[in-house]
Amino acid sequence: MAEILLIKGNEALAEGAIRGGCRFYAGYPITPQSEILEWMGKRQAEVGGVFVQGESEIASVNMVYAARALGVRSLTSSSGPGFTLKQEGIAYWVSAEIPGVIACVQRYGIGDGFIGAGQDNYWQAIKGGGNGDYHLITLAPNSVQENMDMAYESFELAEKWRHPVLILSDATIGQMIEPCEVRPYKEYDKDQLDWAVKGTPIGQPNKIVSDVTYIEPIDEWNEYYLNKCRKIIETEQRWESIHVNDAEICLLAYGISSRIAEGAVRKAREEGIKLGLIRPITLWPFPKKAFSELKNCKALVTVEMNMMGQFREDVILYSGNKYPTYAITTAYKVPKIDDIIAFAKKIIAGEIEPEEVF
């Protein structure tokens, strides 16, 4: 029988990574993700992996670059300003096609910000973050179990595309404790990838893992890269739909907000209000296919923990701007079910306009 642990979200993420074959971790302490670092400090030694507490987020992200370049499944994690410091390094992962995995446990605020939950890293996480044309394959867990499962599969997903994967969690998911089914250990041989650097004898072609700038004919590489991104967009969209077909008002939310939004859908339905929910599981690629399930929709409403409705912008973009699109933005406060329902009622009554929310 599968082992069930009562465990924190951050710990589940770290354990999921370990079980998924992660044998190198580097990170730097920052609340609310430090449990990932601490768990790795204990567990890597137990499974024969390597744990390094880097001298900074910049060092840590580049350690992961190098460990992954040498073939080892590798993870780093951070939050807020630490995630910001990693952006340069992540851009190099993309350019060098390093299938590294990073977890960002979002905390709220600009600059140093606060240590509690937020969802205001959306723009930074989804729109690139570093320089150049890229998005990261972004998974958005909304439970402790998903923290475990997404970390568990993230390495294969990254390797499949030779493209980094971001697990965009948040302080609430990271800190809460839920029962979680533990996955079996995956075997992974660090020598199995032909592109990984291991040392080459004279007479065989040597390997260079480097930013694309220095090695590839750029036009060909660009074409290859764009095609890869197109294929990711086509094949990796994931979402969950709850009462979407007949929804008059469809909520869109990811992460912790989607848990509340789901509660709002169920409660509203008891009152006869036809609410539905599209919950993106991948934020990039954005699951735009989900919109084809809408049949009677009159309005879209995002529920998100920031001030400016960052996620709403993408909902407008990917839905083709076909619906009035509102945002319930709660900054550092976790949204409330009754507030969402009250907001929906106001839309039905024609009392609010979907103008910019800030």
Add this chain to the structure above:
Amino acid sequence: MARKTAKKAPVIMKCENMFCAGCGHSIFDRILGEVLTEMNIIQDTIICSDIGCNHQFQYSMAVDVVMPPHGKMGAALTAMKRVRPNKYCLTIAGDGGAYAIGLGETMSAATRDENVTFFVMNNTCYGMTGGQLAPTTQIGQWSSSTPRGRSIEEHGRDFDVVKVMKNLDIAYLARTTITSPSEIDKTKKAVRKALEKQRDGKGFSLVEVLVPCPTNWGMSPVKAMEHIKNELVPRYEMGEIIDK
């Protein structure tokens, strides 16, 4: 009488290098290539490239390479050595990379005494970007971003790795140059020794090599060598400083 001919390039050198005429990087790469070949460790070596003129070793040397962002070799080497402890993990670094943008990572690798090797090319300027001020630019020296010469008041003091690392618990620290066959020989010995320290698990090793950048110094290759001999060597502590 047998005529003296140039020694054949070691097998690791797969083609001519791409540096400017008289560039010190080309001489250093040849030295390193000879040592790796003579020690028979090419297949066990992974070079962590910096970004700078120095990175062009990649085009002429048949050896595996990982290139992180500019200056981040201290972090990358730490990870490389730990996940593949049987490999020789080393960098050919610029003085801008190792001592300015990457100083934190360089020092952290050194203070942790990671079992990795730094070869730092001190050409007293940023070569690749056009000869701007580097931490190693000498007081009074012209650079393209200090056109009136470096002054302590305006630009701060210069950086001397020996002063900084002298008291660290590391395995090997040396400063050499390449201005004559005998100096090249000393450099080669230091390169070999640094790699032997790594082989023996002794810890962090760093060899700084004073090299010319004739292009940005605005000098002929011969003048640039004389400049090192007459202007730089007298200001620096040379030779083996730490040898554990």
